[in-house]
Amino acid sequence: MAFEQKTAVLPAGEVTYHVAGDGAPLLYLHGGGGVVMTKPLTRLAESRRVYIPVTPGFEGTSALDGVANVQDLAGLWAAFVDTVMDEDKTDVMGFSFGGLVAAWMAAKHPNKVDQLVLAAPGGFTPKGATKLSDDPKKRLAQMYRHPENLPDGKAPADRMARSREAMARYRPNFDRDEDLVARLGDIEALTLVLLGTEDGVTPAEVGHLLRREMQHVHFVYVYDAAHALEIDQPDRVGLILTDFLERGEGFLVNWGSEPAEAAPATR
Amino acid sequence: MQFCYFHLMPYTGSAETVQDWPVANKIFDPEKGRELYNTYLDNMVSAEELGFDWVGCNEHHMSPFGMMANPNIIGASIIQRTKDIKIAMVGALVPLLNPIRIAEEYAMLDVLSGGRLIAGLLRGIPHEYVAYNMPPSESHARLSEAIDLIVKCWTEPEPFGWEGEFYQYRAISIWPRPIQKPHPRILMSGSNEASAIHAAEKHAMLGIVSAPTMPRTKELIDLYKKTAREHGWKPTKDDILIGMTCSVADDFETAKQQLSDGRAFFARVLGGGLRTAQQLVMHKTRYFDDTARGKFVDASKQAKISVDDLLDAGNVLCGTPEMVVEQIKKQHAILGHGVTNINMKVGDIPNEAISYGMKLFSEQVLPEVRGL
Numbered sequence: 001m002a003f004e005q006k007t008a009v010l011p012a013g014e015v016t017y018h019v020a021g022d023g024a025p026l027l028y029l030h031g032g033g034g035v036v037m038t039k040p041l042t043r044l045a046e047s048r049r050v051y052i053p054v055t056p057g058f059e060g061t062s063a064l065d066g067v068a069n070v071q072d073l074a075g076l077w078a079a080f081v082d083t084v085m086d087e088d089k090t091d092v093m094g095f096s097f098g099g100l101v102a103a104w105m106a107a108k109h110p111n112k113v114d115q116l117v118l119a120a121p122g123g124f125t126p127k128g129a130t131k132l133s134d135d136p137k138k139r140l141a142q143m144y145r146h147p148e149n150l151p152d153g154k155a156p157a158d159r160m161a162r163s164r165e166a167m168a169r170y171r172p173n174f175d176r177d178e179d180l181v182a183r184l185g186d187i188e189a190l191t192l193v194l195l196g197t198e199d200g201v202t203p204a205e206v207g208h209l210l211r212r213e214m215q216h217v218h219f220v221y222v223y224d225a226a227h228a229l230e231i232d233q234p235d236r237v238g239l240i241l242t243d244f245l246e247r248g249e250g251f252l253v254n255w256g257s258e259p260a261e262a263a264p265a266t267r
Numbered sequence: 268m269q270f271c272y273f274h275l276m277p278y279t280g281s282a283e284t285v286q287d288w289p290v291a292n293k294i295f296d297p298e299k300g301r302e303l304y305n306t307y308l309d310n311m312v313s314a315e316e317l318g319f320d321w322v323g324c325n326e327h328h329m330s331p332f333g334m335m336a337n338p339n340i341i342g343a344s345i346i347q348r349t350k351d352i353k354i355a356m357v358g359a360l361v362p363l364l365n366p367i368r369i370a371e372e373y374a375m376l377d378v379l380s381g382g383r384l385i386a387g388l389l390r391g392i393p394h395e396y397v398a399y400n401m402p403p404s405e406s407h408a409r410l411s412e413a414i415d416l417i418v419k420c421w422t423e424p425e426p427f428g429w430e431g432e433f434y435q436y437r438a439i440s441i442w443p444r445p446i447q448k449p450h451p452r453i454l455m456s457g458s459n460e461a462s463a464i465h466a467a468e469k470h471a472m473l474g475i476v477s478a479p480t481m482p483r484t485k486e487l488i489d490l491y492k493k494t495a496r497e498h499g500w501k502p503t504k505d506d507i508l509i510g511m512t513c514s515v516a517d518d519f520e521t522a523k524q525q526l527s528d529g530r531a532f533f534a535r536v537l538g539g540g541l542r543t544a545q546q547l548v549m550h551k552t553r554y555f556d557d558t559a560r561g562k563f564v565d566a567s568k569q570a571k572i573s574v575d576d577l578l579d580a581g582n583v584l585c586g587t588p589e590m591v592v593e594q595i596k597k598q599h600a601i602l603g604h605g606v607t608n609i610n611m612k613v614g615d616i617p618n619e620a621i622s623y624g625m626k627l628f629s630e631q632v633l634p635e636v637r638g639l
Binding site for chain 1: 412415416419423424425426427428429430431432434437438
């Protein structure tokens with residue numbers, strides 16, 4: 001399913017977004033490397049309407065005055081849900097940096113967020129716990145367990161450099177977002193946290209923290225995946241995403257070999 | 268040097284030669300089996316009083332050569348009758364089993380025993396894959412993923428799920444948790460290159476119980492140590508276990524005859540089905556890679572090796588206590604290991620001879636080799 005690129009005008013300014021598919025909505029917030037059309041996303045677009053807005057400043061877009069930090073971004077995307085998606089609320093998924101923004105959406109705009117997926121979310125790593133290496137080879141290993149799955153087998157260096165500049169506006173340092181940590185217990189959305197077993201950026205302690213502090217949360221390791229888990233294990237991630245988004249808490253129970261559509265509605 | 272008293276619990280109630288796999292259980296007499304289980308349990312429990320450091324259980328299926336289809340049941344029984352001896356599961360055949368269940372049962376054993384468990388997590392010998400209908404070609408990959416999952420079960424502070432290649436569990440929090448921190452020591456088999464490397468990668472103890480020669484065993488130990496260093500850790504001698512069959516008697520001829528007769532019984536009666544299934548797995552599947560297959564001494568070849576051959580190769584403990592002391596010292600000088608796994612019940616060696624051999628070992632061998 002091919003994504004279409006569009007623009008929309010929100011109260012804070014013009015935003016670019018990608019959209020594909022039909023069905024229940026999903027808002028996907030991309031990571032610090034920019035938008036990557038991963039296999040799980042294209043697969044989700046076969047049964048859902050998937051929106052991927054571009055964070056202002058990424059992918060050659062302009063930053064917006066008044067949108068200067070992750071909490072502002074959360075507000076921007078809440079407005080996106082109203083204006084562009086024309087929904088009362090939507091499932092939201094965020095990867096890495098996008099996971100931090102998604103969590104803020106759930107904390108500050110709970111009426112816009114149905115179910116929440118935090119994939120290797122940024123913003124929760126204790127200070128000094130991990131650091132992205134300056135060495136390109138080591139950084140690649142922290143990010144990818146299976147870099148052969150990348151288009152052309154490598155992450156484009158210029159894209160990553162541009163993205164780092166853009167992200168610095170919203171995350172000048174990589175300290176833990178203590179304001180958000182303090183509000184984790186307020187998040188009511190049913191949440192799935194995904195972490196790769198070989199993630200060299202987001203440590204397992206993040207999963208433990210979210211599991212401990214959030215109200216309605218499930219934490220799942222994706223085996224043999226590093227930070228970019230959608231790239232490393234697209235089938236595994238796709239399967240659990242589809243199951244969780246489709247069946248809610250019912251995803252805990254093995255439905256067996258019958259079609260998922262036959263499952264009782266659990267949401 | 269530590270010593271593990273290991274027992275296969277063979278069924279010696281029939282002398283019928285069977286080559287089929289599986290070995291038909293119609294030749295198993297449950298009353299005889301009951302008698303054997305209890306005799307063997309008494310024998311294994313006596314290892315504590317006799318000064319052994321560990322007692323070893325194992326898992327084998329569908330054959331008279333080992334009646335421990337579930338080693339944890341025997342381990343639990345031994346725990347209730349002992350106080351300090353380590354309980355070594357040598358061990359769960361992980362790729363055949365449910366890893367959550369392994370984690371749970373091992374945690375139970377660790378808690379029941381007050382933290383005495385040595386957690387063997389093994390790949391299994393080839394014929395077991397026929398027994399449990401598992402693809403041998405997946406054995407390494409299954410073992411690797413399962414071990415990671417088992418360690419998570421033991422150590423994760425919060426409930427978690429696992430989305431893997433072979434195992435998918437959405438919500439895990441095992442009860443009980445083990446006593447030992449961070450978790451019970453893991454022991455893995457290392458009888459070929461891939462396994463030795465795997466053990467080092469997993470920071471596990473290395474166990475070699477069926478390497479054909481001393482040079483080959485040394486080669487595998489060196490590979491394990493090298494791989495461990497590459498992964499940032501340094502094994503000590505206590506991380507290396509070597510398995511030996513052992514026959515101790517008042518004189519050499521008795522010890523040798525005992526062992527020869529036992530090996531002959533094993534080859535003739537206990538090992539037929541094993542050989543059949545082993546050939547099938549070795550030659551019709553990818554249980555071994557080509558290198559490992561070329562170096563593996565299968566059960567058919569092992570049956571042709573005499574006790575004299577083993578003595579010449581330094582690959583057995585057999586003789587008077589004094590001779591066995593020298594054999595252990597010589598093996599240690601070559602291999603530098605810290606744990607020796609002793610298997611005395613070979614074939615149908617009479618249980619009285621086993622008990623007497625254990626007594627000789629305890630009184631006259633252990634004091635001389637403890638300090639190695």
